[in-house]
Amino acid sequence: MKEVTSQADAAGGFDLTQFYGVFFEEAGENLSSMETMLLEIDADSPSDEELNAIFRVAHSIKGGAATFGFSDVTELTHELETLLDRLRRNELRLRRAMVDVLLEAGDVLKSMLARYQANDADASAAPDTRDLVARIRHLATGQSASAIDDGRRRLRVRVGPLTDGALADNLAELFRDIASLGTFEATDEGRLSPQGLREFDVTTASADAELIELFSFHVSREQIQIVDLAGTRRADAGDTSAGAPAKTGDDADPGYGFFVDPQSLPAARKGTQTGSKPKAGKAVPAANLESSSLRVSMEKVDQLINLVGELVITQSMLTQQAKNLDPMTYQTLLSGVVELERNTRHMQESVMSIRMIPMSFVFNRFPRMLRDLADKLGKSIELKTVGEATELDKGLIEKIIDPLTHLVRNSADHGIESTDKRIAAGKPAHGTITLSAAHQGGSILIEVKDDGAGLNRERILAKAKERGLPGVHDGLRDPEIWALIWEPGFSTADQVSDVSGRGVGMDVVRRNIAALNGSVELDSAEGYGARVSVRLPLTLAIMDGMSIGIGDEIYILPLGSVVESFQVETAKIQTLGGTGRVVKVRDSYLPVAALEDVFQVPRLRDEQEDRARCQIMVIVEAEGARIALLVDELLGQHQVVVKNLEANYRRVPGVSGATILGDGRVALIIDTGGLVKRARH
Amino acid sequence: MGVMDKFETTAATTHEYLTFRLGGEEYGIDILKVQEIRGYDHVTRIANSPEFIKGVVNLRGVIVPIVDLRLKFALGEAKYDAFTVVIILNVANRIVGAVVDSVSDVLEMTAADVKPAPEFNAMMGANYITGLGTVKQGDIERLLILIDIERLMSSPDMALMDSTAA
Numbered sequence: 118m119k120e121v122t123s124q125a126d127a128a129g130g131f132d133l134t135q136f137y138g139v140f141f142e143e144a145g146e147n148l149s150s151m152e153t154m155l156l157e158i159d160a161d162s163p164s165d166e167e168l169n170a171i172f173r174v175a176h177s178i179k180g181g182a183a184t185f186g187f188s189d190v191t192e193l194t195h196e197l198e199t200l201l202d203r204l205r206r207n208e209l210r211l212r213r214a215m216v217d218v219l220l221e222a223g224d225v226l227k228s229m230l231a232r233y234q235a236n237d238a239d240a241s242a243a244p245d246t247r248d249l250v251a252r253i254r255h256l257a258t259g260q261s262a263s264a265i266d267d268g269r270r271r272l273r274v275r276v277g278p279l280t281d282g283a284l285a286d287n288l289a290e291l292f293r294d295i296a297s298l299g300t301f302e303a304t305d306e307g308r309l310s311p312q313g314l315r316e317f318d319v320t321t322a323s324a325d326a327e328l329i330e331l332f333s334f335h336v337s338r339e340q341i342q343i344v345d346l347a348g349t350r351r352a353d354a355g356d357t358s359a360g361a362p363a364k365t366g367d368d369a370d371p372g373y374g375f376f377v378d379p380q381s382l383p384a385a386r387k388g389t390q391t392g393s394k395p396k397a398g399k400a401v402p403a404a405n406l407e408s409s410s411l412r413v414s415m416e417k418v419d420q421l422i423n424l425v426g427e428l429v430i431t432q433s434m435l436t437q438q439a440k441n442l443d444p445m446t447y448q449t450l451l452s453g454v455v456e457l458e459r460n461t462r463h464m465q466e467s468v469m470s471i472r473m474i475p476m477s478f479v480f481n482r483f484p485r486m487l488r489d490l491a492d493k494l495g496k497s498i499e500l501k502t503v504g505e506a507t508e509l510d511k512g513l514i515e516k517i518i519d520p521l522t523h524l525v526r527n528s529a530d531h532g533i534e535s536t537d538k539r540i541a542a543g544k545p546a547h548g549t550i551t552l553s554a555a556h557q558g559g560s561i562l563i564e565v566k567d568d569g570a571g572l573n574r575e576r577i578l579a580k581a582k583e584r585g586l587p588g589v590h591d592g593l594r595d596p597e598i599w600a601l602i603w604e605p606g607f608s609t610a611d612q613v614s615d616v617s618g619r620g621v622g623m624d625v626v627r628r629n630i631a632a633l634n635g636s637v638e639l640d641s642a643e644g645y646g647a648r649v650s651v652r653l654p655l656t657l658a659i660m661d662g663m664s665i666g667i668g669d670e671i672y673i674l675p676l677g678s679v680v681e682s683f684q685v686e687t688a689k690i691q692t693l694g695g696t697g698r699v700v701k702v703r704d705s706y707l708p709v710a711a712l713e714d715v716f717q718v719p720r721l722r723d724e725q726e727d728r729a730r731c732q733i734m735v736i737v738e739a740e741g742a743r744i745a746l747l748v749d750e751l752l753g754q755h756q757v758v759v760k761n762l763e764a765n766y767r768r769v770p771g772v773s774g775a776t777i778l779g780d781g782r783v784a785l786i787i788d789t790g791g792l793v794k795r796a797r798h
Numbered sequence: 799m800g801v802m803d804k805f806e807t808t809a810a811t812t813h814e815y816l817t818f819r820l821g822g823e824e825y826g827i828d829i830l831k832v833q834e835i836r837g838y839d840h841v842t843r844i845a846n847s848p849e850f851i852k853g854v855v856n857l858r859g860v861i862v863p864i865v866d867l868r869l870k871f872a873l874g875e876a877k878y879d880a881f882t883v884v885i886i887l888n889v890a891n892r893i894v895g896a897v898v899d900s901v902s903d904v905l906e907m908t909a910a911d912v913k914p915a916p917e918f919n920a921m922m923g924a925n926y927i928t929g930l931g932t933v934k935q936g937d938i939e940r941l942l943i944l945i946d947i948e949r950l951m952s953s954p955d956m957a958l959m960d961s962t963a964a
Contacts, residue, residue: 427859670843716845765892766854766863767959769844777856783842 168205200257278313285315426758434779477505503553532569572641664752711747821873838882
């Protein structure tokens with residue numbers, strides 16, 4: 118971790134670790150597609166399209182690596198890019214050798230990425246890319262590494278082990294004597310390597326076999342190794358296995374030398390042991406780079422969810438129809454229907470879980486924000502997060518970011534006191550804001566807690582009176598007073614800062630959360646801090662609903678907001694001030710809303726009289742208040758797939774969405790929050 | 799209509815129009831805006847919406863609003879039976895159903911067949927009418943009112959969309 122974070126810090130001090138996974142996955146996909154393309158490409162006549170595609174791959178890996186500060190990946194891809202750029206501009210002609218080098222570079226990149234992914238801090242295990250880079254550069258400059266135009270090849274010849282390095286100089290003599298052979302230059306200044314080897318760069322038109330034949334005048338055949346600098350091994354007069362490029366582990370024979378640096382051979386010599394290490398280590402992490410996840414577009418997932426929703430509807434329709442069948446005659450069919458129900462439910466759960474992402478996605482953006490905020494406010498604030506692994510629907514996650522940001526800002530600005538005040542109050546100098554997330558039943562509970570001053574009862578009361586809010590008096594209980602801060606435009610801040618205090622906040626927060634079918638609560642203890650609890654459904658797409666009938670129409674009530682239901686005699690409903698109606702439930706009076714009026718359900722006259730005697734009342738709770746809804750009948754409880762009305766239509770007051778019933782008809786889902794608000798004002 | 803638009807209309811060889819009847823009038827809309835044609839059933843009423851918005855239906859899992867153009871333009875008789883036709887339109891990235899008296903046919907028209915509509919005052923604002931087409935079938939000449947269905951459906955007075963409905 119250490120190395121990775123330090124590099125990431127260098128990239129701009131911003132914690133990017135959360136995006137690593139995405140980058141590794143993407144880079145892994147990119148590399149394998151590059152490999153596929155390279156393997157398929159026709160080296161003699163590559164199409165521009167293919168070259169461009171490969172170039173883009175290298176380019177995007179480079180971009181990502183640079184962002185995350187993986188400098189060695191960036192450097193290597195930069196070299197690749199240079200080469201590929203010239204290729205795609207047709208400044209260079211693609212050759213087999215280039216494809217080989219590109220493939221090799223791909224392998225090295227893979228092992229580099231795998232190392233970062235595994236957080237392997239051991240820098241010495243990093244693959245040595247100098248030789249590779251040099252070869253890529255060489256190719257990119259347009260010089261042929263091995264095939265010089267007149268058919269000459271550039272070779273590296275290794276001779277040894279020898280007891281006397283001067284023996285090999287005899288070979289150089291050969292070239293001097295036979296001018297047509299080509300050039301023969303020592304790369305090691307005449308010294309023997311620790312393994313007793315000598316190395317030479319050779320440019321020649323002769324075949325390997327001829328050279329070996331020639332060299333064997335002075336040294337034994339077993340001691341000669343010829344490596345084509347294009348990376349393709351041409352001949353190995355000695356032990357053939359020594360030349361297998363894939364050979365790994367402790368190889369005393371340095372001759373396989375795929376990774377030998379032409380610029381600094383002596384150094385490479387010394388490090389044959391370490392040089393072989395990355396190769397040995399490569400095989401293992403490379404396997405880890407295999408992606409264990411799949412990136413799929415949201416559209417496809419949503420389509421799947423839609424289809425499963427349809428399946429659920431069909432299934433519930435079948436179940437309903439099957440109820441009328443004779444269990445004796447249709448036993449197998451009925452058990453099949455039960456099976457179908459179970460399988461559909463499992464399927465629905467699995468499909469829904471695709472959309473779930475961990476809360477860390479939201480929480481991770483706060484440390485940075487809070488640090489800046491604390492600097493700006495001159496406060497010292499620590500952030501604690503709990504339950505980052507809690508999963509929530511992606512749609513919800515995206516929509517909860519703004520309200521949460523607001524709450525955290527509020528805590529930092531209004532909640533946490535200045536350092537001086539904190540010390541004076543005997544608190545630790547730095548304030549703490551705790552963000553937590555946890556599953557609770559069918560919902561998720563997100564809390565923003567601070568150990569600041571808490572809400573000031575007097576100040577809120579004073580402000581509320583000043584603003585002339587209705588129903589404000591000194592006798593209000595604490596929760597009622599806290600509820601005042603959710604009023605539009607309410608702010609107790611003495612000064613409007615650019616952080617918060619304009620009073621546009623809390624009511625928006627509440628509205629946003631309510632729009633997600635969630636609720637928000639506030640607790641505060643003066644001097645000890647405040648806590649805002651946001652409760653959200655796990656997903657927006659599926660909801661437990663209670664279907665109710667009004668006239669011929671069916672509506673769905675979110676089950677979460679239903680408190681109780683009972684039959685009531687019409688006489689028990691009293692009017693209040695002419696239009697308002699209340700009903701006494703146990704010891705309190707609740708406002709009554711007849712859904713028939715709210716939704717203007719058409720009715721026949723005699724029907725109206727019929728239902729005048731007895732009605733069903735459903736108590737719902739939303740926004741911290743209860744109201745009683747008058748309905749005709751309760752039809753049942755079931756899970757409904759929530760559909761958006763706004764996708765093709767627009768927002769409808771009193772309706773939060775729609776769903777499709779077992780018979781294919783659309784039923785509207787009642788927005789209880791909106792109804793409560795309407796009934797109470 | 800800009801110069802380019804005019805140029806394009808003339809340049810385009812033919813356009814295909816789906817024609818439908820509202821009362822005694824015949825209308826044509828760009829066939830490319832039409833997704834499908836289906837019968838009228840099971841519309842779920844939406845409270846507090848204009849009379850011509852009949853409600854929403856389930857179109858293979860998608861909630862689609864249904865507009866009765868006969869009510870909107872006070873043309874024809876708004877009765878609903880087995881023969882009532884709904885044209886499912888794909889306009890402005892939305893799916894909307896439009897109830898009409900009947901769907902006639904698909905006609906190909908060249909730019910030369912289309913004449914500009916004269917200035918007039920009508921239920922359907924003249925700015926939704928792109929032109930008047932003449933169709934000859936034997937000796938009978940039919941008048942076809944060509945409308946820009948996308949503009950019509952996304953107009954504020956259709957009250958179908960949030961941005962414009964406000």
